[in-house]
Amino acid sequence: MISVENATLTFNAGTPNENRVFDALNLSVDKGDFVTVIGSNGAGKSTLFNLLAGTVTPDAGRIVLNGKDVTKAPEYVRARTIGRIFQDPLAGTASNMTLEDNMMVCLKKGFKGLRISLNRGRREFFREQLRFLDMGLEDRLKDNVGLLSGGQRQALTLLMMVLSRPELVLLDEHTAALDPRNADIVLSLTTHFVKEYGLTTMMVTHNMQQAINLGNRLLMMDAGEVVLDIRGEKKKDLTVDKLVAMFSEVRNKTFTSDEALLSR
Numbered sequence: 001m002i003s004v005e006n007a008t009l010t011f012n013a014g015t016p017n018e019n020r021v022f023d024a025l026n027l028s029v030d031k032g033d034f035v036t037v038i039g040s041n042g043a044g045k046s047t048l049f050n051l052l053a054g055t056v057t058p059d060a061g062r063i064v065l066n067g068k069d070v071t072k073a074p075e076y077v078r079a080r081t082i083g084r085i086f087q088d089p090l091a092g093t094a095s096n097m098t099l100e101d102n103m104m105v106c107l108k109k110g111f112k113g114l115r116i117s118l119n120r121g122r123r124e125f126f127r128e129q130l131r132f133l134d135m136g137l138e139d140r141l142k143d144n145v146g147l148l149s150g151g152q153r154q155a156l157t158l159l160m161m162v163l164s165r166p167e168l169v170l171l172d173e174h175t176a177a178l179d180p181r182n183a184d185i186v187l188s189l190t191t192h193f194v195k196e197y198g199l200t201t202m203m204v205t206h207n208m209q210q211a212i213n214l215g216n217r218l219l220m221m222d223a224g225e226v227v228l229d230i231r232g233e234k235k236k237d238l239t240v241d242k243l244v245a246m247f248s249e250v251r252n253k254t255f256t257s258d259e260a261l262l263s264r
């Protein structure tokens, strides 16, 4: 579905701050995969998403999406097929637009350029979708999104992303800034949507247990490399202790991410 082929990426090349983040990185994600991504701080998780989404271009190597070389395709073009949600709940919606206008933007994206307008039927459809979130938003179609809480906004962002019918979903610690209750709600909505729509999904998390529990495949990154790629039966048998031990074995060092280990 999407693959990274021999991607090399250096920030600030030729300066004292030169930082080679990826050196011939290879990774392939299949249609329908739900991949959790975990790793130490600075391992390259967000930068990997930036490569896939077109936020950064590799110095060498290719990004192939549905068999097409998109290495040079800008972010806004890839955004037609790739949906991304960030940690910041304010990032995915427009504060000064109403819920229905925000939703309409995404629905139009999902209709791939077909002309559609906001009418009674569509409002009823939006209400139905919002009712599913169970946050009382179905009666607030005409409110500006800026009035919503962080948890409500992140749930709305998720719903809007689904409406835009992405082929690949990138979730970059999208529950990390929420309080535990809202984080749980957004996470269970996430798993529902992924399953319901068979979304090919990659999700960065610092919570190792969550990375083990969710999805069909787990990647562990360290220093710009995918050091563990665990799927199928092997993933089902995983525990946090096993994962930490596997990391130590392949890297010959201890896994250091306080956040990840504390979140067990």
Ligand SMILES: Nc1ncnc2c1ncn2[C@@H]1O[C@H](COP(=O)(O)OP(=O)(O)OP(=O)(O)O)[C@@H](O)[C@H]1O
Binding pocket: 011, 012, 019, 021, 039, 040, 041, 042, 043, 044, 045, 046, 047, 048
């Ligand atoms: N735009 C940039 N300019 C310079 N260096 C960058 C840039 N973006 C990322 N880096 C560097 O790339 C490396 C990987 O960073 P990245 O944010 O991808 O790590 P991460 O695994 O997401 O970490 P964290 O878990 O702390 O968010 C780090 O050394 C970081 O400083």
